[in-house]
Amino acid sequence: MGRTATSLMGHNRFHAPQRPAPQEPSVSDDELTDAISQSFTQASDARFRETIELSTDAALEAYDRVIIAATKLSRSRRSN
Secondary structure, three states, X not given: OOHHHHHHHXXXXXXXXXXXXXXXXXXXXXXXXXHHHHHXXXXXXXXXXXXXXXXXXXXXXXHHHHHHHHHHHHHHHHHO
């Protein structure tokens, strides 16, 4: 970076207008507490749904393996 760009960045950093601090909080403590609680509930719900989906997939795969093994066994017995 050139000297001009560096000095301009320094000037902007130290001479930027300051925002006044808000007089009242934009969110009440109760609203903040509710939002945090809902956030945890949504995360827990998402994890629960994911667990159910993974469990269902695992059960279906196990069922498929059992059916395939039973079919193979049945076919081998018929041929004998």
